[in-house]
Amino acid sequence: MALEHAILVSLLEQPGSGYELARRFDRSIGYFWTATHQQIYRVLKRMETDGLLAVREVAQQGRPDKKEYSVAQPGRAALSQWLHEPIEPESLRHDLAVKIRGAAFDDPAALVREVERHRRAHGDRLARYLAGELRDFTGPQAPAPLDAGQELQHVVLRGGIAYERMTIAWLDDVLTTVHRLAAPGPVPRAPGTPPD
Amino acid sequence: MALEHAILVSLLEQPGSGYELARRFDRSIGYFWTATHQQIYRVLKRMETDGLLAVREVAQQGRPDKKEYSVAQPGRAALSQWLHEPIEPESLRHDLAVKIRGAAFDDPAALVREVERHRRAHGDRLARYLAGELRDFTGPQAPAPLDAGQELQHVVLRGGIAYERMTIAWLDDVLTTVHRLAAPGPVPRAPGTPPD
DNA sequence: TCCTTCTATGCAACTCGTTGCATAGACAAG
DNA sequence: CTTGTCTATGCAACGAGTTGCATAGAAGGA
Numbered sequence: 001m002a003l004e005h006a007i008l009v010s011l012l013e014q015p016g017s018g019y020e021l022a023r024r025f026d027r028s029i030g031y032f033w034t035a036t037h038q039q040i041y042r043v044l045k046r047m048e049t050d051g052l053l054a055v056r057e058v059a060q061q062g063r064p065d066k067k068e069y070s071v072a073q074p075g076r077a078a079l080s081q082w083l084h085e086p087i088e089p090e091s092l093r094h095d096l097a098v099k100i101r102g103a104a105f106d107d108p109a110a111l112v113r114e115v116e117r118h119r120r121a122h123g124d125r126l127a128r129y130l131a132g133e134l135r136d137f138t139g140p141q142a143p144a145p146l147d148a149g150q151e152l153q154h155v156v157l158r159g160g161i162a163y164e165r166m167t168i169a170w171l172d173d174v175l176t177t178v179h180r181l182a183a184p185g186p187v188p189r190a191p192g193t194p195p196d
Numbered sequence: 197m198a199l200e201h202a203i204l205v206s207l208l209e210q211p212g213s214g215y216e217l218a219r220r221f222d223r224s225i226g227y228f229w230t231a232t233h234q235q236i237y238r239v240l241k242r243m244e245t246d247g248l249l250a251v252r253e254v255a256q257q258g259r260p261d262k263k264e265y266s267v268a269q270p271g272r273a274a275l276s277q278w279l280h281e282p283i284e285p286e287s288l289r290h291d292l293a294v295k296i297r298g299a300a301f302d303d304p305a306a307l308v309r310e311v312e313r314h315r316r317a318h319g320d321r322l323a324r325y326l327a328g329e330l331r332d333f334t335g336p337q338a339p340a341p342l343d344a345g346q347e348l349q350h351v352v353l354r355g356g357i358a359y360e361r362m363t364i365a366w367l368d369d370v371l372t373t374v375h376r377l378a379a380p381g382p383v384p385r386a387p388g389t390p391p392d
Numbered sequence: 393t394c395c396t397t398c399t400a401t402g403c404a405a406c407t408c409g410t411t412g413c414a415t416a417g418a419c420a421a422g
Numbered sequence: 423c424t425t426g427t428c429t430a431t432g433c434a435a436c437g438a439g440t441t442g443c444a445t446a447g448a449a450g451g452a
Contacts, residue, residue, distance in 0.1 A: 001408080002291045009298045019430050029297075032290035039409060041432065064417045064430050076301070083302045086310060087291050089317045092359075094228035095198045095283050097352045101225075102205045104345035105272070106279045114282060121285045148377050149300035155373045156293045159366045163288075166362040170355045177351045181344050197438080215400050235439060237402065260400050260447045 002087075003043055004052075006033045008071055008079040011053070013149065015070035018044050028153075031129070031160045044069055052078055100174060108178050115178070119171040126164035133157055198283075199239055200248075202229045204267055204275040207249070209345065211266035214240050224349075227325070227356045240265055248274055296370060304374050311374070315367040322360035329353055 010021060010029050021044070022037040024030065047053045052075035056068045071079075096118060103111040136142055137154040146154065206217060206225050217240070218233040220226065243249045248271035252264045267275075292314060299307040332338055333350040342350065 002289070002294055003408085005291075005298065006294045009294055009301070012301050013297070017430075018432095022430095030287075032288050032293035034287040034289070036410065037430090038411085038432080041430095042409095045432095060429090062418065063428080066430060079298055080302050083295055083298050083310075084306050086313060087295070089314050089321075090290055090292070091226075091230040092228050093198070093230070094286055094355075095201075096286070097228035097355060098198055098202045098205055099279055099283070100348055100352050101209070101345075102201065102275055102279050104348050105205070105208050106276050110280050114279075117282060118285050125285075149297075151373060151377055152296055152300050155370050156296050158369060159290075159293065162362050162366050166358050170358050173354060174351050177347060181347055199438080213400075214402095218400095232440065233400090234402080234441085237400095238439095241402095256399090258448065259398080262400060 002033070003035055003039065004047060005079060005082050006035075007040070007043060007047065008052070008075055011069055011071050012076075012079070015068055017058075017066040017068055019066065021069075028132075032156065047075070050074075103178070108182055112175065112178055115171055115174050119168060119175075122164050122167050122171065126161065126168065129157060129161045129164060133161065198229070199231055199235065200243060201275060201278050202231075203236070203239060203243065204248070204271055207265055207267050208272075208275070211264055213254075213262040213264055215262065217265075224328075228352065243271070246270075299374070304378055308371065308374055311367055311370050315364060315371075318360050318363050318367065322357065322364065325353060325357045325360060329357065 006029060007021065010016075010024055016024070018037065018041045021040050022035075025033070025035045025040065044053065048055055048069070052072060053069045054072045056070070057065060058068045059065050096114070099111065099114060133154070134142075137146065137150065137157070143150065202225060203217065206212075206220055212220070214233065214237045217236050218231075221229065221231045221236065240249065244251055244265070248268060249265045250268045252266070253261060254264045255261050292310070295307065295310060329350070330338075333342065333346065333353070339346065
């Protein structure tokens with residue numbers, strides 16, 4: 001139930017409405033935790049019922065009213081408690097790896113197209129992360145010195161950057177490998193494949 | 197619904213029972229896709245009902261009977277179709293990153309302990325991956341030359357190794373950063389934190 | 393004999409997360 | 423004045439995944 005905790009952190013960094021949270025989950029926080037607006041609204045409602053959050057109706061001009069959520073004392077306590085509990089190292093869910101192993105039983109050309117698509121997507125993400133780093137942490141517009149919260153946000157972003165770089169290098173490895181397999185002639189029969 | 201496809205790939209590599217699949221999801225395939233035995237049994241049943249898999253009752257000595265599943269023709273077709281559809285690059289769910297950003301509002305010492313725990317866990321994983329690589333792909337016991345299926349399994353494993361190495365380096369970065377923040381005295385007040 | 397462990401399968405209840413659909417205020421363009 | 427877009431919130435249905443519990447055959451040890 002870490003979505004609750006991601007919301008608590010995001011609202012502590014800056015109070016906001018469900019809609020605004022959904023925006024953040026498309027950016028910054030969304031680099032390492034995704035959520036749809038449905039999920040967010042539902043969890044916000046539950047958290048408010050549980051007393052973790054406080055709501056305030058805010059009238060706006062030029063746009064509909066919104067409900068601004070902020071973290072109440074029990075919310076801070078719940079976050080603190082979670083921060084002191086050990087969690088399991090994440091278990092990956094990597095569709096593309098399944099596809100790569102599946103390619104032994106199918107057309108490798110389709111795999112190449114897919115891997116190239118992913119390579120481009122990760123290249124775009126890396127560019128976005130690097131632009132964000134320059135804007136918020138290392139560029140001339142960035143505050144200096146950074147406070148503790150900003151330093152921690154920066155180290156998380158560095159993790160995202162390292163992840164994208166690693167992934168891009170690996171996808172290149174995959175492409176090289178697939179081309180090497182295709183080059184010397186027809187791909188040898190994969191294990192488990194019945195003879196035609 | 198990629199669990200279906202992971203099961204198809206695993207059963208193409210080697211037919212087996214639900215129990216054996218659950219074992220594999222604790223190892224090899226489980227390096228990039230996790231599943232509990234419940235999930236596996238339920239999906240196996242559905243896939244069999246849908247005609248994607250064939251079952252065979254196998255009597256064993258010294259242990260209970262088992263149902264051995266193998267991929268039927270419609271299963272191969274379903275896998276092939278999925279392999280030709282583009283998929284979205286994965287969206288991460290990284291609890292630890294939430295915790296790191298949350299540490300701005302809490303005790304950094306608890307974060308250090310947690311990060312060190314994760315560092316050890318990833319170190320263990322890396323050692324396990326490297327041992328597997330030596331055993332199956334690069335060591336003297338490994339078959340040479342590798343066929344296409346083994347080459348693809350190897351490149352996926354190399355991805356896992358690169359991921360663990362990157363993660364370990366990042367966790368060291370996190371520890372260095374947290375210590376640097378703690379060193380010059382009390383941590384500065386984080387943004388959004390109300391004055392006491 | 394009883395207890396534990398390993399293999400092997402499954403149900404029931406629940407939470408988490410996605411998808412499709414719906415509503416509504418405010419504004420801008422045609 | 424209708425249409426489209428952006429902000430803002432929500433319901434209903436479904437599918438994915440987890441947790442707890444239950445059963446049972448076979449083996450080995452206390």
